[in-house]
Amino acid sequence: MAEPRVDESSSPPATVRRGLLVLGSALVAIAVCALTLWAGGAAAVVSVPGIPAPPAVVAWLVPALRLIADASAVLTVGCLFGAVVLVPGDTVLSTAGYRWVRLAGWGAVAWGLASLASLPVLLADFLGTGFSAISLRSVWSFVESVEQGRDLVVVAALAAVVAIFARTVWRPAGARVLLLVALAATVPPAFTSHSADEADHDLAVTAVAVHVLGVVLWAGGLLALMLAARLTGPARTTAVERFSRLAAPLAVVVAGSGAATAFTRFSSLDQVVDTGYGIVLLAKIVAFVGLLALAAWHRRRALPALRAGQPRAFLRLAGVEVVLFAATIGLAVGLARTPTPPPVVDATAAAAEQVPVSYGSDAVL
Numbered sequence: 101m102a103e104p105r106v107d108e109s110s111s112p113p114a115t116v117r118r119g120l121l122v123l124g125s126a127l128v129a130i131a132v133c134a135l136t137l138w139a140g141g142a143a144a145v146v147s148v149p150g151i152p153a154p155p156a157v158v159a160w161l162v163p164a165l166r167l168i169a170d171a172s173a174v175l176t177v178g179c180l181f182g183a184v185v186l187v188p189g190d191t192v193l194s195t196a197g198y199r200w201v202r203l204a205g206w207g208a209v210a211w212g213l214a215s216l217a218s219l220p221v222l223l224a225d226f227l228g229t230g231f232s233a234i235s236l237r238s239v240w241s242f243v244e245s246v247e248q249g250r251d252l253v254v255v256a257a258l259a260a261v262v263a264i265f266a267r268t269v270w271r272p273a274g275a276r277v278l279l280l281v282a283l284a285a286t287v288p289p290a291f292t293s294h295s296a297d298e299a300d301h302d303l304a305v306t307a308v309a310v311h312v313l314g315v316v317l318w319a320g321g322l323l324a325l326m327l328a329a330r331l332t333g334p335a336r337t338t339a340v341e342r343f344s345r346l347a348a349p350l351a352v353v354v355a356g357s358g359a360a361t362a363f364t365r366f367s368s369l370d371q372v373v374d375t376g377y378g379i380v381l382l383a384k385i386v387a388f389v390g391l392l393a394l395a396a397w398h399r400r401r402a403l404p405a406l407r408a409g410q411p412r413a414f415l416r417l418a419g420v421e422v423v424l425f426a427a428t429i430g431l432a433v434g435l436a437r438t439p440t441p442p443p444v445v446d447a448t449a450a451a452a453e454q455v456p457v458s459y460g461s462d463a464v465l
Contacts, residue, residue, distance in 0.1 A: 118326065118327055121326060121419050121422060121423075122327075125422055125426035126171070126426070128430065129171065129426040129427065129430040130164075130167065130430065131430070132426075132427045132434070133163055133430035133433045133434045134434075135434075136383075136430065136431055136433075136434025136438070137160075137437060137438075139379070139380070153228050154225050154228050154230070155224075158221060158224045158230070158231070159225065161221045162218070162221055162222060162225050162437065163433050163436070163437050165214050165217055166214075166218070166433050166436065167433045169211055169214040169215055169255075170429055170433060171426075171429065172207045172208070172210040172214060173207075173285070173316055174323060174425075174429070175203070175204070175207035175210075175320065176204045176207035176208045176211055176259070176262060176320075177204075177282045177283060177316040177317060178317070178319065178320020178322070178323045178324040179200040179201065179204035179207065179320070180200065180201065180204045180262075180275060180278050180282055181279060181317055181320055181324065182197065182321060182325065182328065182339070183196070183197035183198075183200040183201050183204075183275045183279075184279050185321075185342065185346070186324065186325070186342050186343055187200075187328075187331065187335060189271075189272050190272075191271070191272075192270055192271055192272075193270050193271065193272060193275060194335075196328045196331040196335065196339070200324055200328065201266050201275050201278070202267070203327065204266050204278070204282070205263050205264075205266025205267055206263075208259040208260070208262035208263035208266065208282070209259075209263045211259040211285070212255070212257075212259035213256075215252045215255045215256040215259065216252070216256045218252055219239050219249060219252055220234045222248065222249070223239055223242045223249070247292050248289075248292040251288035251289055251291060251292055252288075254288050255285050255288055258282070259282075259285055261278075261281050262281055262285070265278060266278060283313060286309075286313060286316055287312070289312075290308040290309035290312060291309075303363075304360075304361060304364040306360075307358075307360035307364070308357070310353060310357040311354060311357035311358055311361060313353075314351075314353035314357060315354055315429075317346075318350040319422075319429070321343050321347075322347075322421055323422055325339060325340060325343060325418060326418055326419065336406070337406050337407055340403065340414060341403065344395075344398060344399060347395055348395070351392060351395065354388070355388070358384075358388070362381060365377065366441055367441070368441075371441040375441045376438055376439070377435065377438045377439060377440050377441055378441065380438055381435060383431055384428060384431045384432065387424060387427055387428040388428065391421065391424055391428065394417060394420060394424065397417060398414070398421075401417075402414040402417045
């Protein structure tokens with residue numbers, strides 16, 4: 101059976117608008133991430149006696165590559181989500197689904213390359229050195245001995261699978277498999293987001309993994325709808341309605357898993373307002389509330405307008421939501437580099453441990 105024919109032409113105004121949206125979202129994510137790193141103190145490279153500090157370029161490259169990888173993951177998962185769920189075909193992919201799968205392949209290429217490029221940068225960050233001291237042999241040793249290095253290789257390998265097969269898949273079943281592979285690629289970094297000996301380790305890892313899955317599906321699905329240049333008329337209305345029905349449970353998943361993650365990070369409520377990590381988290385919560393408000397506005401105003409044949413209201417509101425998602429992702433990347441609050445030691449318990457136990461006239465510590 102021949103592959104579905106796709107009209108690759110697009111009206112220049114629509115193409116320009118979508119290009120400006122992507123560019124603007126990228127600039128917002130970069131600006132918010134940089135501001136978060138500066139405000140949270142993660143951008144400052146402080147040398148401690150006996151502990152080498154990496155050059156400033158290394159300290160900035162780590163979150164920059166993380167931001168590229170996260171944005172690429174959102175694009176990849178979102179486009180595959182659109183092809184599988186929002187506009188599914190019967191025996192072959194729909195026209196929009198076909199284009200989405202091809203676009204997901206390019207997103208996977210950027211995702212895999214950013215993950216591989218992160219290996220020498222993270223190694224330099226761990227060692228507190230410049231790139232001149234990094235060799236292929238040391239990078240290989242980093243992959244063999246450090247879990248974070250192995251996870252990046254796994255992510256790059258899974259992204260490569262999506263990138264390769266996205267060029268040949270044209271059936272819904274194949275797109276579903278690629279979506280599962282892409283979702284699996286988002287999970288490994290969660291296992292290195294908390295140390296193994298940290299309190300509530302299992303809860304933290306599970307919460308981060310679920311949180312990431314919810315975000316990439318929610319943000320990615322919205323981005324896919326904005327990039328579908330040929331999705332018009334009843335097909336677009338149907339796709340938006342399907343996404344709207346799924347957005348609510350995805351928001352609940354993101355909120356619940358985010359709350360669970362925050363629970364494992366703080367040992368005192370005072371730390372929420374007294375630490376840089378807490379301030380950044382509050383900013384992220386504000387952005388999330390803004391996303392919920394826009395989603396509610398979608399249901400009340402944009403969807404009825406879209407059903408009435410007036411797509412501009414949806415496109416304007418969805419564009420604002422995409423930009424706000426970009427800002428949220430920038431906050432998340434900056435938050436990942438912001439030092440977490442130190443554990444609060446119970447002063448009473450600590451004092452009790454230091455009180456000598458008396459046996460007659462003797463004291464034993």
